[in-house]
Amino acid sequence: MKRFAVLVLVGIAAGNGASAEDDIYTRFFTGADGGKPCYARYYDEPHLKAHPKQTVRRIEVDFDGSKPQDSGTPQSAAGFEGGIGFMLKRSKEWYGQALYCKTAGERFDCYLDADGGRITLIPQSDALRLEVTGGGGGTDRIAVEGGRDFGTFGGPGSDDRVFILPRSPRKLCDAP
Incomplete structure (x- = not known):
């Protein structure tokens, strides 16, 4: 009887x-x-003044499951495409890039298109903890081409290596 109960439990789990x-x-x-x-995550002026080594003023990660990846492959835990956008303290320009991710245990390992760098997204309650884990273009930071120049963040010694991104209204990610 014990053997039967164990087999039933194994069958349910499998x-x-x-x-x-x-x-x-x-x-x-x-x-x-x-x-x-x-x-x-949007930072106000008092926060930025209290953290002078932080260069990112706004940062966001978004996803639209109704759209396939650029390759035409359906979105899945094994590989999905989203977007990352950020604004630096020095300008009002948004820097954006495609973000390619895969689920890796209890986190998401991601890289930015065009050799823009690597990040890890770690779930925390109803938020994602973004950690810069590798640089783009031969650097140790995130690098994204904007309309006029490159936007970079996350180099050693900066306050831009970890961000907590709470789930936010979609309109924040859809805004220009």
Whole structure:
């Protein structure tokens, strides 16, 4: 009888079919806000004055599960495409880039298109912790081409290596 009970429990666990990677991907991307979540952080002037080594004024990560990846491949936990955008203290220009991610255990490993750098997104409650993990273009920071110049952040010694991005209204990520 014990053997039967163990087999039933093993069968239930095996029949679930949903991996932890699918669950985390669903919770933070495809199942969040209708599959179009926005994670954003906007810093006010008092915060920026208190953190003079921080160069990022606004930063956001967004996703739209209704759109396939640029390659035409459907979005999945094994590979999905979103976007990253940021504004620096020195200008009002937005720097944006495609963000290619995959679920890796309890986090998302991502890289920016055009050799823009690498980040890790770590779920924390209803937010994502963004950590700069590698640089782009042969540097150790995030680098994205804007309309007039390159926007960079996240170099050693800066206050731009970790951000907590709470889930935010979609209009923040859709704004120009």
